[in-house]
Amino acid sequence: MTGYIFKRILATVPVMGVVALFVFLMLRLSPGDPAAVIAGDYATAEDIARIREQLGLNEPIFVQFFTWIGSLAQGDLGISIFTNLPVTTLIAQRLEPTISLTITTLLFTIIVAVPLGTLAAWKSGSLVDRFVMLFSVGGFSIPVFVLGYILIYFLSMELRWLPVQGYKSIFDGVGPFFRHIALPTMTLSVIFIALVSRMTRASVMEVLQEDYIRTARAKGQSEFKVLLRHALRNAAVPIVTVIGLGIALLIGGVVVTESVYNIPGLGRLVLDAVLKRDYPIIQGLILLFSFVYILINLLIDLSYCFFDPRIRY
Numbered sequence: 041m042t043g044y045i046f047k048r049i050l051a052t053v054p055v056m057g058v059v060a061l062f063v064f065l066m067l068r069l070s071p072g073d074p075a076a077v078i079a080g081d082y083a084t085a086e087d088i089a090r091i092r093e094q095l096g097l098n099e100p101i102f103v104q105f106f107t108w109i110g111s112l113a114q115g116d117l118g119i120s121i122f123t124n125l126p127v128t129t130l131i132a133q134r135l136e137p138t139i140s141l142t143i144t145t146l147l148f149t150i151i152v153a154v155p156l157g158t159l160a161a162w163k164s165g166s167l168v169d170r171f172v173m174l175f176s177v178g179g180f181s182i183p184v185f186v187l188g189y190i191l192i193y194f195l196s197m198e199l200r201w202l203p204v205q206g207y208k209s210i211f212d213g214v215g216p217f218f219r220h221i222a223l224p225t226m227t228l229s230v231i232f233i234a235l236v237s238r239m240t241r242a243s244v245m246e247v248l249q250e251d252y253i254r255t256a257r258a259k260g261q262s263e264f265k266v267l268l269r270h271a272l273r274n275a276a277v278p279i280v281t282v283i284g285l286g287i288a289l290l291i292g293g294v295v296v297t298e299s300v301y302n303i304p305g306l307g308r309l310v311l312d313a314v315l316k317r318d319y320p321i322i323q324g325l326i327l328l329f330s331f332v333y334i335l336i337n338l339l340i341d342l343s344y345c346f347f348d349p350r351i352r353y
Contacts, residue, residue, distance in 0.1 A: 048341050052334050059330045060112070063323050064105050108323070117327075118320030127324040130309060137207045137305035138294060140217070144225045145232065145290060146283075153233040154279065157240025158272055162263075164245055172237055179234025184293050188227040188300040195223060205302040224301045228293045232286050239282040243275035250274075276347040284340035291329050 092098045096107065111118060117127035160172035196204040202223050208216040247253065248271055256266050298307030306325060313321035 048338055052338055055334055056327075056331065060109065060327060061105070063326045063330075064108060065101075112327075117324035120321050121318045122316050127320050130321060131306065131324060131328065134304060134306050134309045136209060137298070137303050138307060140207075140210065140221060141224055141228065141294060141297070141303065141305065142290060144221055145228045148225055148229045149232040149236055149286075150283070152229070153236035154240050154272075156233070157237040157279075158244050158267055160237070160241040161244035161248060161271075162267060169241070172241060176234040176238040179230045182230070184227060184231065184296045185300050187230055188223075188297060191223050191227055192300075207301075207303045207305075224297050224303060227300070228290065228297045231289060231293065235286050235289070236279065236283055240275070240279050243278045244271050247271045247275045273347060277344055280340050280343055280347070284337045287333055287336050291333065 089098075096104060099107075108118070115128070117131075119126055120130060123130065156172055156175075160169040163169050192204055195201050203220055206220055208220045210217040244267075253266060253270055256270050257263075294305065295307035295310050297303070298305045299311055302308075306328075309321065310325050312318075313325065
């Protein structure tokens with residue numbers, strides 16, 4: 041077991057190295073010059089050259105890369121070009137809203153999608169099953185920003201149940217926190233619920249055809265126990281796998297959702313940095329998102345040992 045965990049952790053190191061190299065080259069080789077953006081429309085060539093020298097952009101690409109890697113190894117993500125603040129400080133200021141939105145979305149997705157998919161598999165071919173499949177197709181078809189504006193119109197503007205935009209920290213009170221996070225969570229959860237419920241249905245349906253399910257029923261066990269203890273647990277590996285893969289959808293959806301609901305999180309910070317071509321912020325955030333994605337998938341890989349003890353061998 042220890043050897044398996046060590047191998048999985050060791051495998052993440054070259055992945056992060058490739059991500060760092062890709063992020064650096066992607067930003068440096070893309071069109072546009074941040075020095076020209078900083079200098080403004082009326083800057084002279086000398087002004088732009090001076091700014092490029094201050095930022096180190098006139099150095100060869102490989103020199104810039106190794107300089108950046110050296111700073112990264114010391115925990116320094118650089119200084120923002122426009123705010124002149126450390127990137128780590130800017131990330132720390134925006135971290136709480138994004139973490140809150142991500143956690144509530146994950147919890148809401150799992151609470152809704154897994155029982156919904158299990159019920160659809162148990163009632164395969166019924167109206168419930170057809171409803172789940174219809175919801176899955178619709179969830180994938182509706183863009184996040186469109187769904188966000190629809191929910192704002194009906195739940196905020198027409199019914200006035202929830203605030204339109206903004207964010208309240210949980211430290212300001214549980215009630216205001218949930219009132220402000222409810223709409224973004226529902227918006228971001230729909231596509232994730234569609235994905236997880238569909239995979240849950242397919243996995244549980246396959247397990248329900250196994251001989252040990254018929255044996256459990258023949259022993260007189262309740263249908264609830266059969267579904268929960270035998271079917272769902274043996275179908276858990278592909279379900280948790282798709283939850284891990286869905287984190288990529290979640291990260292992309294956070295950027296759009298925070299923009300729609302005016303949430304001051306990392307998603308808004310990404311959007312502002314891209315528009316201004318603020319290299320240090322973009323690089324730092326992409327590395328952070330990549331690290332979180334790799335870490336979550338590592339934890340999911342390790343959770344396989346709990347659901348299927350054969351994997352540890």
